[in-house]
Amino acid sequence: ILLGGNILLQKDDRKELPLLYQTLYVPAGQRAELILPDSTKVWLNAHSKLIYPVSFKEGTRQVELDGEAYFEVSHNVDKPFIVRTKSMNVKVLGTEFNVSAYSGVEEFNISLLRGSVELSAPDLSRKYRMTAGEQILYREGKYSSARIGSMDYFKWKEGLLCFNNQPIHMIIDKLRLYYDIRIEVADLPFLKERYSGKFRVKDGVEQVLKVLQLEHKFTYVKDNELNLITIK
Structure with a gap:
């Protein structure tokens, strides 16, 4: 498991503040668990990468995922939690879900176990709100919805x-x-x-x-x- 950091600069009206981001990569055949700065729990599957800030700034919580992860998001109505992937963004307030979005795979899959999430993507005409127990699959340019099976x-x-x-x-x-x-x-x-x-x-x-x-x-x-x- 590789953990690295890189510094990005964010501009505001007063000065440039350095933001420190961490990158967690899980090699093939392994998995990892971590707790984000807001107490959100994340399980990262094999061959997956998660980029997240050392501390979340005011207004939002945002991470970037390449691969598969299971999230238990700490509830905060004033600070939405956003997972950015190659094909779609997932916005939540506090919920439990699994998302699979590997960059080398032409497929996006999200399963919502608890709570509610909102999906947005360039090819979606409007935002889509999922309900608990629902699974959304994006494959070959088409979306499908089903109930979670096993x-x-x-x-x-x-x-x-x-x-x-x-x-x-x-x-x-x-x-x-x-x-x-x-x-x-x-x-x-x-x-x-x-x-x-x-x-x-x-x-x-x-x-x-x-x-x-x-x-x-x-x-x-x-x-x-x-x-x-x-x-x-």
């Missing part, structure tokens, strides 16, 4: 990968993302089949593949030098 997914905060009746090709996409590894797959029939199961993140990508092999016929070869797994 709560097991959010156990990634505890170091668990949980899959609930998901197509295997989507599971492999998650493995690529969370472990930052290239996975090349032949066009095999089992990729369209669905799987449910739980894995410890620390056990690694090969543990998931070995369990899948118990039900499906395939082989794989791992090249550590190329950081590549080939499935055939």
